[in-house]
Amino acid sequence: MTLTELTLTEALSQLRARQISAVELTQAHLDRIAALEPRIGAYLTLTPERALEQARQADARRANGEDAPLLGIPLGVKDVLCTEGVPTTAGSRILEGFVPPYTATVVQRLFASGAIMLGKTNTDEFAMGSSTENSAYHITHNPHRLDRIPGGSSGGSAAAVAARLAMGALGTDTGGSVRQPAAMCGVVGIKPSYGRVSRYGLIAFASSLDQVGALGRTVRDATALLQIISGHDPLDSTSLNAPVPDYSAALTGKVKGLRIGVPKEYFISGIQPEVEAAVRAAIAQLEALGAEIREVSLPHTDYGLPIYYLIAPAEASANLARFDGVRYGPRAANGGGMWEMYRNTRGTGFGKEVKRRIMLGTYALSAGYYDAYYLKAQKGRTLIKRDFDRAFAEVDVIATPTAPRTAFRIGEKVDDPLQMYLEDVFTLPINLAGICGISLPCGYDAENLPIGLQILAPAFGEEKALRAAYAYEQSAEWHKRTPAFAEN
Numbered sequence: 001m002t003l004t005e006l007t008l009t010e011a012l013s014q015l016r017a018r019q020i021s022a023v024e025l026t027q028a029h030l031d032r033i034a035a036l037e038p039r040i041g042a043y044l045t046l047t048p049e050r051a052l053e054q055a056r057q058a059d060a061r062r063a064n065g066e067d068a069p070l071l072g073i074p075l076g077v078k079d080v081l082c083t084e085g086v087p088t089t090a091g092s093r094i095l096e097g098f099v100p101p102y103t104a105t106v107v108q109r110l111f112a113s114g115a116i117m118l119g120k121t122n123t124d125e126f127a128m129g130s131s132t133e134n135s136a137y138h139i140t141h142n143p144h145r146l147d148r149i150p151g152g153s154s155g156g157s158a159a160a161v162a163a164r165l166a167m168g169a170l171g172t173d174t175g176g177s178v179r180q181p182a183a184m185c186g187v188v189g190i191k192p193s194y195g196r197v198s199r200y201g202l203i204a205f206a207s208s209l210d211q212v213g214a215l216g217r218t219v220r221d222a223t224a225l226l227q228i229i230s231g232h233d234p235l236d237s238t239s240l241n242a243p244v245p246d247y248s249a250a251l252t253g254k255v256k257g258l259r260i261g262v263p264k265e266y267f268i269s270g271i272q273p274e275v276e277a278a279v280r281a282a283i284a285q286l287e288a289l290g291a292e293i294r295e296v297s298l299p300h301t302d303y304g305l306p307i308y309y310l311i312a313p314a315e316a317s318a319n320l321a322r323f324d325g326v327r328y329g330p331r332a333a334n335g336g337g338m339w340e341m342y343r344n345t346r347g348t349g350f351g352k353e354v355k356r357r358i359m360l361g362t363y364a365l366s367a368g369y370y371d372a373y374y375l376k377a378q379k380g381r382t383l384i385k386r387d388f389d390r391a392f393a394e395v396d397v398i399a400t401p402t403a404p405r406t407a408f409r410i411g412e413k414v415d416d417p418l419q420m421y422l423e424d425v426f427t428l429p430i431n432l433a434g435i436c437g438i439s440l441p442c443g444y445d446a447e448n449l450p451i452g453l454q455i456l457a458p459a460f461g462e463e464k465a466l467r468a469a470y471a472y473e474q475s476a477e478w479h480k481r482t483p484a485f486a487e488n
C-alpha cells in the first residue's frame with residue numbers, strides 16, 4: 001500500500017511502530033502533490049521545505065522516545081488561519097503577500113501535537129462562498145470529477161483530503177464551509193459547537209458564527225484533529241473554559257437506544273432524489289443498528305437563509321473594515337489622498353462577492369434599516385435556536401442531508417448568488433443556533449459524486465454526533481472509496 005493511502009489513524013500506528021518515518025510519509029505526500037496538484041488546485045501556498053524540516057524534527061523526537069498525538073502527520077491548513085512566516089491570503093488579493101507575525105492557536109496546537117503543515121489550502125475569498133470559485137487566485141477541482149466544484153469555502157481542504165494530498169486538514173465553518181465541501185468531496189467534516197475551538201488567528205468573517213473545524217477521510221481521523229484543536233484559549237474570550245472530553249471514547253460503534261430526529265422541513269422539493277434516498281437509507285441503517293428514529297419539526301427552517309444573509313454580511317462588513325491598505329497587504333496608488341487610497345485599495349483588492357456582502361451588511365446596519373433588518377434577523381435567530389432546543393428535548397441527535405444536491409459544475413452558479421446561497425440551506429441554521437454538526441459520506445449518485453449525511457447534536461454534545469457518525473460509517477463502506485479523478 002502506498003503511504004498516501006493510509007488513513008491518518010493507520011499512519012499514526014505505523015509511525016509509532018517505527019514501520020515508517022515522518023520524513024517518508026511527508027515526502028510521499030509532497031510527491032503526490034507534485035503529480036496531482038496541477039489537476040486539483042487544492043493549495044494556495046505549499047511549504048515543502050518547512051514540512052520536511054518539521055518531519056525531521058518529528059522523527060528526531062520519536063527517536064528520543066517521545067510521542068505526541070499527531071507526531072509526524074502531514075496536514076493542510078485553510079488559508080484563513082494565520083501562520084507565522086507563511087503567506088496567509090484568505091483567498092483575497094487584498095492580502096496578497098501578507099505574512100502574519102503570529103500563528104493561530106489551532107495551528108499552534110497542531111504543531112505542539114507533532115503535526116506537519118504541507119501548505120495553505122484554497123478558499124473562497126474571506127470564506128464567502130460554497131464552491132471555492134470565489135478564490136481570487138484559482139479554482140479547485142473536485143477529485144471525484146474534475147469538472148465539478150469541491151464545495152466551499154473550505155474546498156481546498158476537502159479536495160486535498162479526498163485526493164490524498166494531506167492526511168487531514170483544518171477548515172472553517174460560518175454557514176457550512178466545513179460540512180458542505182466534505183459532503184461534495186466524500187470526506188468527513190466536523191463543525192464544532194460555537195465556543196469549542198479558539199478563533200484566535202482566524203481571519204474573521206462573521207464572528208458570532210465562525211468556528212474552526214476538522215476534515216479527515218474517516219470519522220476517527222477527523223476526531224483526532226478535533227481533539228487537538230478543542231479547548232479554552234485565553235486569547236479568545238468566546239472559547240468556553242471547560243474541559244474537553246476524550247472524543248475517541250464516543251467511537252464505540254454502538255447506537256442502541258440513541259434517539260435520532262429526522263426534521264420534516266429538511267426533505268423539501270428541490271432536493272436531488274438520489275440525495276434524499278441515500279440519506280433516508282442511512283437513517284434506516286442507523287435504525288437497524290438499534291437507534292430509535294423519530295420525526296421532529298424545526299418550523300423556522302425557511303427563515304434560516306434570509307436571517308443568515310443579514311447577520312453574516314452585517315458582521316462581515318464590520319470585520320472587513322480593517323482592510324484599508326494601511327495595515328495589511330498591498331496598497332493602491334493614492335494620487336488623490338487618503339480617501340482615494342482607501343477606495344482604490346478596497347475597490348481593487350476585494351472581489352465581487354465580498355463587495356456584495358459588505359454592501360448588504362452595511363445596508364442592514366444603517367440607521368433606519370437596523371430595526372427592520374438586523375434586529376429582526378437577531379430575533380429570528382433566537383427562534384431558530386429554540387427550534388433546536390425543543391427538538392433536542394426529544395432526541396439525542398438529528399440527521400439530515402448536508403446539502404440538497406451533489407457537486408455542481410464549475411461555472412454553473414458563479415453568476416447566480418441566490419442559487420449559490422441555497423447550497424447552504426441545511427447547514428447554516430446550525431451556525432445560527434451555535435450547535436455542532438458532522439458531515440460524512442452516505443452514498444454516491446449516478447455520476448459517481450459523493451452524497452453527505454449531516455448529523456447534528458446540541459451545543460457541546462459533539463460526542464453524541466460522533467457516536468452516531470462512527471457507528472454508521474463502520475456499518476457502511478463509503479469511506480473506503482477512492483476518488484475517480486474522472487475528466488468529465
Ligand code: GLN
Pocket residue numbers: 127128129130152153172173174175176177178205312424
Ligand atoms: N456558503 C456560505 C457563505 O457563503 C457559508 C460560508 C462559510 O461557512 N464560511 O456565507
